[in-house]
Amino acid sequence: xxxxxxxxxxxxxxxxxxxxxxxxxxxxxxxxxxxxxxxxxxxxxxxxxxxxxxxxxxxxxxxxxxxxxxxxxxxxxxxxxxxxxxxxxxxxxxxxxxxxxxxxxxxxxxxxxxxxxxxxxxxxxxxxxxxxxxxxxxxxxxxxxxxxxxxxxxxxxxxxxxxxxxxxxxxxxxxxxxxxxxxxxxxxxxxxxxxxxxxxxxxxxxxxxxxxxxxxxxxxxxxxxxxxxxxxxxxxxxxxxxxxxxxxxxxxxxxxxxxxxxxxxxxxxxxxxxxxxxxxxxxxxxxxxxxxxxxxxxxxxxxxxxxxxxxxxxxxxxxxxxxxxxxxxxxxxxxxxxxxxxxxxxxxxxxxxxxxxxxxxxxxxxxxxxxxxxxxxxxxxxxxxxxxxxxxxxxxxxxxxxxxxxxxxxxxxxxxxxxxxxxxxx
Amino acid sequence: xxxxxxxxxxxxxxxxxxxxxxxxxxxxxxxxxxxxxxxxxxxxxxxxxxxxxxxxxxxxxxxxxxxxxxxxxxxxxxxxxxxxxxxxxxxxxxxxxxxxxxxxxxxxxxxxxxxxxxxxxxxxxxxxxxxxxxxxxxxxxxxxxxxxxxxxxxxxxxxxxxxxxxxxxxxxxxxxxxxxxxxxxxxxxxxxxxxxxxxxxxxxxxxxxxxxxxxxxxxxxxxxxxxxxxxxxxxxxxxxxxxxxxxxxxxxxxxxxxxxxxxxxxxxxxxxxxxxxxxxxxxxxxxxxxxxxxxxxxxxxxxxxxxxxxxxxxxxxxxxxxxxxxxxxxxxxxxxxxxxxxxxxxxxxxxxxxxxxxxxxxxxxxxxxxxxxxxxxxxxxxxxxxxxxxxxxxxxxxxxxxxxxxxxxxxxxxxxxxxxxxxxxx
Numbered sequence: 001x002x003x004x005x006x007x008x009x010x011x012x013x014x015x016x017x018x019x020x021x022x023x024x025x026x027x028x029x030x031x032x033x034x035x036x037x038x039x040x041x042x043x044x045x046x047x048x049x050x051x052x053x054x055x056x057x058x059x060x061x062x063x064x065x066x067x068x069x070x071x072x073x074x075x076x077x078x079x080x081x082x083x084x085x086x087x088x089x090x091x092x093x094x095x096x097x098x099x100x101x102x103x104x105x106x107x108x109x110x111x112x113x114x115x116x117x118x119x120x121x122x123x124x125x126x127x128x129x130x131x132x133x134x135x136x137x138x139x140x141x142x143x144x145x146x147x148x149x150x151x152x153x154x155x156x157x158x159x160x161x162x163x164x165x166x167x168x169x170x171x172x173x174x175x176x177x178x179x180x181x182x183x184x185x186x187x188x189x190x191x192x193x194x195x196x197x198x199x200x201x202x203x204x205x206x207x208x209x210x211x212x213x214x215x216x217x218x219x220x221x222x223x224x225x226x227x228x229x230x231x232x233x234x235x236x237x238x239x240x241x242x243x244x245x246x247x248x249x250x251x252x253x254x255x256x257x258x259x260x261x262x263x264x265x266x267x268x269x270x271x272x273x274x275x276x277x278x279x280x281x282x283x284x285x286x287x288x289x290x291x292x293x294x295x296x297x298x299x300x301x302x303x304x305x306x307x308x309x310x311x312x313x314x315x316x317x318x319x320x321x322x323x324x325x326x327x328x329x330x331x332x333x334x335x336x337x338x339x340x341x342x343x344x345x346x347x348x349x350x351x352x353x354x355x356x357x358x359x360x361x362x363x364x365x366x367x368x369x370x371x372x373x374x375x376x377x378x379x380x381x382x383x384x385x386x387x388x389x390x391x392x393x394x395x396x397x398x399x400x401x402x403x404x405x406x407x408x409x410x411x412x413x414x415x416x417x418x419x420x421x422x423x424x425x426x
Numbered sequence: 427x428x429x430x431x432x433x434x435x436x437x438x439x440x441x442x443x444x445x446x447x448x449x450x451x452x453x454x455x456x457x458x459x460x461x462x463x464x465x466x467x468x469x470x471x472x473x474x475x476x477x478x479x480x481x482x483x484x485x486x487x488x489x490x491x492x493x494x495x496x497x498x499x500x501x502x503x504x505x506x507x508x509x510x511x512x513x514x515x516x517x518x519x520x521x522x523x524x525x526x527x528x529x530x531x532x533x534x535x536x537x538x539x540x541x542x543x544x545x546x547x548x549x550x551x552x553x554x555x556x557x558x559x560x561x562x563x564x565x566x567x568x569x570x571x572x573x574x575x576x577x578x579x580x581x582x583x584x585x586x587x588x589x590x591x592x593x594x595x596x597x598x599x600x601x602x603x604x605x606x607x608x609x610x611x612x613x614x615x616x617x618x619x620x621x622x623x624x625x626x627x628x629x630x631x632x633x634x635x636x637x638x639x640x641x642x643x644x645x646x647x648x649x650x651x652x653x654x655x656x657x658x659x660x661x662x663x664x665x666x667x668x669x670x671x672x673x674x675x676x677x678x679x680x681x682x683x684x685x686x687x688x689x690x691x692x693x694x695x696x697x698x699x700x701x702x703x704x705x706x707x708x709x710x711x712x713x714x715x716x717x718x719x720x721x722x723x724x725x726x727x728x729x730x731x732x733x734x735x736x737x738x739x740x741x742x743x744x745x746x747x748x749x750x751x752x753x754x755x756x757x758x759x760x761x762x763x764x765x766x767x768x769x770x771x772x773x774x775x776x777x778x779x780x781x782x783x784x785x786x787x788x789x790x791x792x793x794x795x796x797x798x799x800x801x802x803x804x805x806x807x808x809x810x811x812x813x814x815x816x817x818x819x820x821x822x823x824x825x826x827x828x829x830x831x832x833x834x835x836x837x838x839x840x841x842x843x844x845x846x847x848x849x850x851x852x
């Protein structure tokens with residue numbers, strides 16, 4: 001290939017297909033490809049989705065080849081008349097289409113194994129432009145291909161079916177992009193993500209103001225996955241030792257500024273962090289849920305191996321169940337109501353007692369949209385965590401709709417368990 | 427506005443944000459907006475995603491305003507320095523930014539209710555370009571706005587957070603697009619969606635082959651929201667009476683072909699359908715969950731008013747809890763294991779007995795990734811529904827990862843309850 005470029009190759013993604021454009025299918029291919037291009041260090045500029053219309057595909061390729069060095073296009077390689085990608089590429093570049101013999105052979109074999117009949121449509125599917133570099137599709141029929149689009153841009157084309165695209169990307173496209181990245185002298189960036197609970201994005205941003213200083217090649221990125229927030233640091237630096245030192249320095253400062261709201265890094269999930277805190281104390285947990293209907297238990301058991309610390313949950317949706325299953329006193333319900341700290345306390349202590357777990361957690365609140373009152377508006381949730389010694393209680397007013405209030409409550413309660421043994425707790 | 431256009435207004439979607447471009451967030455907003463623009467009859471040409479870089483946002487707007495009459499942009503309206511949409515629009519159009527007073531007031535009120543501190547960043551979030559038509563954000567802080575982008579194109583800008591965008595779209599953007607559509611003499615199509623449980627997309631597609639015949643302006647669209655499938659019929663016909671007649675005819679045929687897998691139409695949710703079936707029999711339900719950890723209860727209580735039929739759930743994650751709380755016999759566990767129909771039966775009958783509900787549902791299985799065996803591989807789930815008279819049991823082998831298996835199991839069990847009293851059941 002040509003001499004090393006200045007800066008990272010620019011890339012663009014093009015999804016082709018009415019079903020994506022009409023919103024019937026989420027463009028998950030874009031997420032998959034973007035993450036991998038970012039890891040390779042390519043400079044991804046744009047995702048674009050257009051219809052099956054040949055004019056729309058052509059216009060997109062014509063525009064994108066002036067803006068990107070690498071275009072990865074997905075879709076439009078199926079067997080139907082709607083699938084026009086090969087025709088458009090051939091037309092644009094003045095090439096003929098030809099059958100890719102290995103793909104034809106593989107298709108024939110596959111069809112005869114399954115007793116399918118080969119239709120003329122199927123032959124459309126194994127065509128590639130003459131002169132293109134074809135990649136056999138190990139997970140499907142239509143081959144992928146690479147072709148020079150003119151102006152120094154190259155196009156990689158693959159089917160839109162995610163598992164076919166992913167296999168082709170890993171087997172054929174990624175190795176070729178890695179060569180490009182090496183030619184551009186790119187080092188993969190150093191990346192770390194901190195997961196934060198209990199603080200909004202604007203507050204985290206405020207606390208982290210100026211934290212990067214003049215650090216070489218450092219950028220900070222925020223993402224909200226309610227009720228969690230993720231802060232990602234990307235360090236692009238040819239001096240890997242300096243990058244490591246910068247990571248350490250920034251991490252130390254970041255932990256000082258954010259505090260125990262950080263529950264994990266990189267792949268660590270919130271339920272994992274709760275489990276880790278419980279395992280560290282060899283403590284088991286049981287939960288009494290009312291307005292969350294089982295969500296706290298569901299979240300905690302998303303993690304395999306949660307049976308090591310999670311005993312079970314009582315979803316006591318009615319007052320009768322609260323009394324009968326957990327021993328909440330009828331006077332407590334009569335005097336304070338089901339949404340009260342005294343009731344939350346009795347639920348938490350009750351579930352701890354009946355299950356014999358080390359910690360007992362409880363949630364009782366008004367998730368809405370109905371059931372609110374002036375004293376206890378929609379969003380009012382009382383929670384308690386009973387442990388060996390003391391029972392902690394909390395009342396919060398969460399905002400948002402029913403789904404959001406329930407999620408906020410489930411996470412808040414689980415966080416009480418996570419931090420029960422944490423002496424630094426706020 | 428100007429005189430009626432020829433043909434439908436052309437539209438384009440622009441998502442702004444590094445987190446979408448880098449694949450950290452799926453662009454679900456594009457799917458939501460596309461479906462609604464399609465229903466309005468607009469001619470959606472393109473989805474595009476660009477980074478937070480002001481030059482990239484500007485270049486996209488400059489290009490799209492020549493290609494579309496309506497651009498809906500999402501993202502870049504947050505409180506951080508990364509959020510540059512307002513600045514770019516102002517710069518492009520030569521406008522100043524100003525504070526949107528009602529949004530500032532709402533933010534202040536909201537912050538004081540929750541005891542949050544107002545940071546300077548937050549003030550960034552309530553700015554709009556001078557002269558823009560601002561839309562207050564009922565689900566968040568940053569207002570949306572409409573502005574003329576030049577060349578006859580208008581831009582609608584809203585936050586990237588889906589529930590904020592959706593609320594703004596429904597309240598402020600859709601009504602304005604409906605006016606545009608009416609001016610272009612577009613009739614809103616007749617749309618009906620059937621929600622199906624228990625059948626894959628390709629099976630539904632197969633059963634519905636040829637169902638539209640030569641019906642004027644009719645198209646059929648499929649969408650999977652695992653484990654549900656939605657089938658949407660769109661009828662574009664200037665003759666509204668004929669469209670109504672065609673809808674009735676197709677609906678009758680479709681219900682014949684799909685059967686009781688259809689649990690609802692249009693906005694009706696799966697937990698609503700379960701609740702409706704229970705209410706029709708004045709039956710209450712309790713649930714005993716193991717591998718789903720509380721998910722079945724959580725799903726059922728997504729619906730407000732579920733306390734009318736849902737009593738509560740026992741999440742019996744350990745064998746000891748199964749015995750102690752629900753009276754599962756130790757011999758049953760010893761002879762058949764926890765993942766067995768005998769255990770599921772005793773769990774369902776046990777939870778019905780201890781809660782006094784009319785129906786008792788149970789779920790016990792191997793959600794994985796560990797814990798599988800040759801006889802009971804990962805994905806094996808036993809379920810039971812105990813009712814007045816007979817207890818029904820089922821064993822299924824669900825595929826996919828832990829999250830998918832749990833979801834499949836929770837829905838399958840709830841569907842057993844939904845159809846317990848249905849004499850047409852498969």
